Every structure is written in C-alpha cells, then in structure tokens.
Amino acid sequence: MRxxxxxxxxxxxxxxxxxxxxxxxxxxxxxxxxxxxxQETHEEAPASAPPRPRxxxxxxxxxxxGADLRRVRRLGLGTRAVAQTLLFDRPRPAWVAAARGSIPRxxxxxxxxxxxTQGFRAAGGRHRALDLGARCGTPxxxxxxxxxxxxxxxxxxxxxxxxxxxxxxxxxAYGHLRRIVAxxxxxxxxxxxxxxxxxxxxxxxxxxxxxxxxxxxxxDPEPRMTGRPNVLRGPRATAPAPRTRR
Numbered sequence: 001m002r003x004x005x006x007x008x009x010x011x012x013x014x015x016x017x018x019x020x021x022x023x024x025x026x027x028x029x030x031x032x033x034x035x036x037x038x039q040e041t042h043e044e045a046p047a048s049a050p051p052r053p054r055x056x057x058x059x060x061x062x063x064x065x066g067a068d069l070r071r072v073r074r075l076g077l078g079t080r081a082v083a084q085t086l087l088f089d090r091p092r093p094a095w096v097a098a099a100r101g102s103i104p105r106x107x108x109x110x111x112x113x114x115x116x117t118q119g120f121r122a123a124g125g126r127h128r129a130l131d132l133g134a135r136c137g138t139p140x141x142x143x144x145x146x147x148x149x150x151x152x153x154x155x156x157x158x159x160x161x162x163x164x165x166x167x168x169x170x171x172x173a174y175g176h177l178r179r180i181v182a183x184x185x186x187x188x189x190x191x192x193x194x195x196x197x198x199x200x201x202x203x204x205x206x207x208x209x210x211x212x213x214x215x216x217x218x219x220d221p222e223p224r225m226t227g228r229p230n231v232l233r234g235p236r237a238t239a240p241a242p243r244t245r246r
Contacts, residue, residue: 057200059153060179061160068185071098071147078184083150086163086171090215095149095165100187103168104144106226108191110174111140111208129211130221136178136206138197142188143172143210143221151184158209159200164188168214175209176201 064072072078075094085092114132146166153160160177178198182188199206212221 057159061152062181062183064183064185068183072185077149080154083163086149088216091165091169091171096169099147099165099167101145101167104166104170107143107224109225110143110210111138111197129209131207131209133207134197136198139193140174140195140197140208142190142192142194145190148182148184148186151180157202162194171213173211176203
C-alpha cells in the first residue's frame with residue numbers, strides 16, 4: 001500500500017528527495033516510501049568534508065509560450081506540487097495521457113561521452129540514481145519522448161532541474177543543470193535537447209544526476225538503457241545490485 005502525501009513538501013525536503021539526500025530533522029516516517037527516499041544520501045564528497053557555501057546560480061530557464069503555456073495552465077504543470085507528486089506518487093492520468101506516444105521499452109543515455117561516476121546503489125546502496133560526469137555545457141537529451149512536467153531552479157540542492165513524464169507512467173528527472181532549454185509544458189521527442197550539464201545546486205563538479213521512476217517507484221536506469229554507448233565507468237561507480245527473480 002502506498003502512502004499518499006497530503007501536504008506540499010518544503011523546497012528543502014523536496015530537493016533532498018530528488019537528489020537522494022538526507023538531513024537531520026527531515027526524515028519521513030520510518031518504513032514509508034517517503035522515508036526511504038529522503039533518508040538516502042547523495043554521496044559525492046567525503047562525509048567529513050565541510051559544506052561548501054555557494055551563491056545560487058542565476059536562473060537560466062526557458063519560459064513556456066504558446067501551446068506549451070496553454071498546456072501548463074490546463075494541466076497545472078511546473079510547480080513544486082507537481083514535482084512532489086512525480087516523486088512520491090503515480091503521475092496523474094491526465095499528465096500521462098498528454099505525454100502521448102508509445103510506452104518506452106528502453107531509454108537513451110541522456111549524455112553522450114559521459115563518465116558514470118556513481119551508479120545505482122552506490123554509497124552503500126543509498127544512491128538510487130546515476131551520476132554522469134561530463135563537461136559543463138554538454139547537451140542533455142530526453143531519454144524518451146514525453147511531457148515536461150517541471151523545469152526550474154526551485155528544488156534547492158538539485159539546482160536547475162527537470163522532470164519529464166512519459167507514456168506508461170514512466171518519469172525521468174535531471175538535476176544540476178546549467179541551463180534549461182525545454183520549458184514546462186513542452187512535448188519533447190526521444191533524443192531532443194532538454195538542457196546542458198552543469199554544477200548548480202549541491203554538486204561537486206559538472207555532472208548530470210539522472211533518476212528513473214515508474215508509477216512512483218524509483219528504479220535502476222542502467223539495465224533499461226539502450227545499448228552500451230559512450231558512457232565510461234568511473235572508479236566510484238558500482239555494478240548494479242543483483243536482481244532477484246520474481
């Protein structure tokens with residue numbers, strides 16, 4: 001049974017959830033899906049390292065216009081509440097229907113020529129995302145066709161971030177972006193340019209923090225990606241956790 005979140009999370013707690021971070025005083029109730037997400041850690045520096053003070057990055061986000069803006073208004077996209085729903089619950093049926101297209105079976109690597117610096121279940125199993133290191137400004141492309149549900153810099157330590165809704169209840173999230181070129185409400189094609197790799201938010205170097213969900217459940221993206229393209233495995237990346245037969 002999935003616990004529905006009734007209130008909108010604070011920007012701090014929501015950012016922690018997307019990045020896989022944790023903080024004292026901010027956990028969810030033990031044993032709930034929210035707790036398991038929020039209590040993860042986004043390990044990119046030793047735990048003993050002092051926090052690095054950083055000025056917020058200038059907002060570099062494309063604004064929705066025309067049909068994209070009409071979609072935002074009609075579906076209520078682009079808000080923190082939308083990001084919360086996509087993190088902790090199933091995407092609304094109207095959003096999935098608006099994403100159009102066929103249900104993706106495989107996903108493109110969103111950054112070509114990247115180094116997989118941290119894999120799923122790295123950092124003692126707490127890092128439930130892929131970190132793809134690349135030069136700042138490297139193109140970030142849609143892993144599958146869909147609808148941009150969120151694109152802004154309001155998620156705290158995720159910096160500039162995007163969440164894309166795909167047919168079949170799939171959702172992809174992209175964090176630490178330098179610039180966002182596809183606005184909320186945009187219908188994007190598989191491989192279409194979304195943004196640029198950056199180091200905004202709580203990022204230690206230029207990289208993409210890539211997350212994959214299906215109907216509110218966070219999954220390992222790597223076995224679901226197309227082929228083995230130009231993604232090199234860095235020294236801190238770990239092999240995917242063994243899969244149990246269902």
